[in-house]
Amino acid sequence: MASAATARRRDSRVLAARPVRRAFFVSDLHLHGGDPEGVARAVRFLGHARGQGADALFVLGDAFLAWLGPASLKDEGLRPFLDALADAAAAGVRVVLFHGNHDFLLGRDIEEALGVEVAGAALDVALGGRRARLLHGDAFCVRDVSYHRLHRVLRSRLTRAAVLALPLAAREALRDRLLAAANRGTAKKPAEVMSMVDATVAQTFATGPDLIVAGHVHRARDADFGCGRRLVVLADFETTGSHADWLDGELRLLPRDPDFQHAPSPVVAIDGPAGSGKSSVAAALARRLSFGWLDSGAVYRAVTARVLAAGLLPGSTAAAELARGLLLEVEEDGQVNVDGRPLPEALLRGPEVSAAVSPVSADPRLRAALMEAQRAAARRFRGLVAEGRDMTSVVFPDAVASFYLDASLEARAQRRWLQVAGSGVALADVRGQIAERDARDSGRAASPLTVAAGAVHVDTTNLSCEQVVERLERQVRSVLAERGVLR
Numbered sequence: 001m002a003s004a005a006t007a008r009r010r011d012s013r014v015l016a017a018r019p020v021r022r023a024f025f026v027s028d029l030h031l032h033g034g035d036p037e038g039v040a041r042a043v044r045f046l047g048h049a050r051g052q053g054a055d056a057l058f059v060l061g062d063a064f065l066a067w068l069g070p071a072s073l074k075d076e077g078l079r080p081f082l083d084a085l086a087d088a089a090a091a092g093v094r095v096v097l098f099h100g101n102h103d104f105l106l107g108r109d110i111e112e113a114l115g116v117e118v119a120g121a122a123l124d125v126a127l128g129g130r131r132a133r134l135l136h137g138d139a140f141c142v143r144d145v146s147y148h149r150l151h152r153v154l155r156s157r158l159t160r161a162a163v164l165a166l167p168l169a170a171r172e173a174l175r176d177r178l179l180a181a182a183n184r185g186t187a188k189k190p191a192e193v194m195s196m197v198d199a200t201v202a203q204t205f206a207t208g209p210d211l212i213v214a215g216h217v218h219r220a221r222d223a224d225f226g227c228g229r230r231l232v233v234l235a236d237f238e239t240t241g242s243h244a245d246w247l248d249g250e251l252r253l254l255p256r257d258p259d260f261q262h263a264p265s266p267v268v269a270i271d272g273p274a275g276s277g278k279s280s281v282a283a284a285l286a287r288r289l290s291f292g293w294l295d296s297g298a299v300y301r302a303v304t305a306r307v308l309a310a311g312l313l314p315g316s317t318a319a320a321e322l323a324r325g326l327l328l329e330v331e332e333d334g335q336v337n338v339d340g341r342p343l344p345e346a347l348l349r350g351p352e353v354s355a356a357v358s359p360v361s362a363d364p365r366l367r368a369a370l371m372e373a374q375r376a377a378a379r380r381f382r383g384l385v386a387e388g389r390d391m392t393s394v395v396f397p398d399a400v401a402s403f404y405l406d407a408s409l410e411a412r413a414q415r416r417w418l419q420v421a422g423s424g425v426a427l428a429d430v431r432g433q434i435a436e437r438d439a440r441d442s443g444r445a446a447s448p449l450t451v452a453a454g455a456v457h458v459d460t461t462n463l464s465c466e467q468v469v470e471r472l473e474r475q476v477r478s479v480l481a482e483r484g485v486l487r
Helices: 004-017 036-051 071-075 079-090 108-114 145-154 156-167 168-188 198-205 277-290 297-307 318-327 351-359 364-379 391-395 408-419 427-443 465-482
Strands: 025-026 057-059 094-098 118-119 125-126 130-134 211-214 221-224 230-233 242-246 250-254 269-272 292-294 328-330 336-338 384-388 401-406 455-459
Touching: 025 036, 036 079, 036 125, 057 125, 071 168, 079 094, 108 118, 145 156, 156 198, 198 211, 211 318, 211 455, 221 336, 230 250, 269 277, 269 391, 269 465, 277 292, 277 384, 277 465, 292 297, 292 328, 292 364, 297 318, 297 328, 297 364, 297 384, 318 364, 328 364, 336 427, 364 384, 364 391, 384 427, 391 401, 401 465, 408 427, 455 465
Parallel strands: 025 057, 057 094, 094 118, 130 211, 211 230, 269 384, 269 401, 292 384, 401 455
Antiparallel strands: 025 242, 125 130, 221 230, 242 250, 328 336
């Protein structure tokens, strides 16, 4: 009589041979037993997929923060998710877990226990007559040499066998060291190093697939590579709820899904006019708190750059529609990615964008289109410092702490003039430009610059950046401590 494990392997082979009709794709869940809320969201997602009649579920790597082999099957915190996977497989859903950089130890143990498949690298499936290649996505990040050097070692059979032979305590200690090293390394690497290289993607398309679906980089992207070839990159499910589905002959990417997003983290909102010091203060405060930084001005500059590149008029319906269709994500250091790619700083701060950003950002339709992208940043980090001109009043009215920074026109003009020293611009001209910007920002119909109710007004005229940061930090830490968020 066949064992239960043998029967499950046989069933999984039968499912693998069946055409895919309704499928769901997800990546980078980073589940661990100490995060019951994250596990619950993942279980809800599985229920959603089954409720839509899914016959296949592809988890494209890093389902787990760290898979330690058979011991992880006994993790009670993961039990709801593992049971949901087993239930789906038992109900006839083809469930495939791909090796990621966090769960490269996935193997026969989980296949036999749950009736799922484990894919070590790439997998080709047919979607409506088109050949789709599914993979974690790190293979496309070829500039990240140190990452690939490490993972060639970790994914080797010899290393896997050696790690699994260690006592559980030793595996846990190794896990902690690897996670800490990965966090330190990621913090130091430029985003461009960790991004996918299009030339490498194109080489993969040359081997035959029409579609490529991947994850890993935590930034959603939907790109046309010509000749009907399409790259779909999922953002991380952990914070965004991002996933893709193949339903009724259509592959659809959801960059964010409110039903599965991480709950918003605490937000510190800072508004103020040009030259008040809010950008420098916000960046410094975010570093001190280990929060992410949302530079809303950079978001509008990024959109302005794309509007100009498309040859559209600022304030036009077409410009607002373009903004609504962009995939915008904010990195921890304030960098803005558009459709999965960072834009050069020289472009964002160049004269063409600088001249157009104000009329572009004044359009209420465009501002509404960018609202969710800015709020999504609060789900990506342990906390967020957001600065702009309507952060306290419109975007984050429920921020845990709100500030309005201001300074005299003379002080603000002097600061901006020093920033452009050597460019030949006269101080009087800078003063006039700032006064004109003040009038536009305060008088516009959509989200005018104003002191929101409850915002703490801080006059920075005679204060250094360090003094302002210290004042805000004391107040923020006091509020967060009262709420039990920060000790």
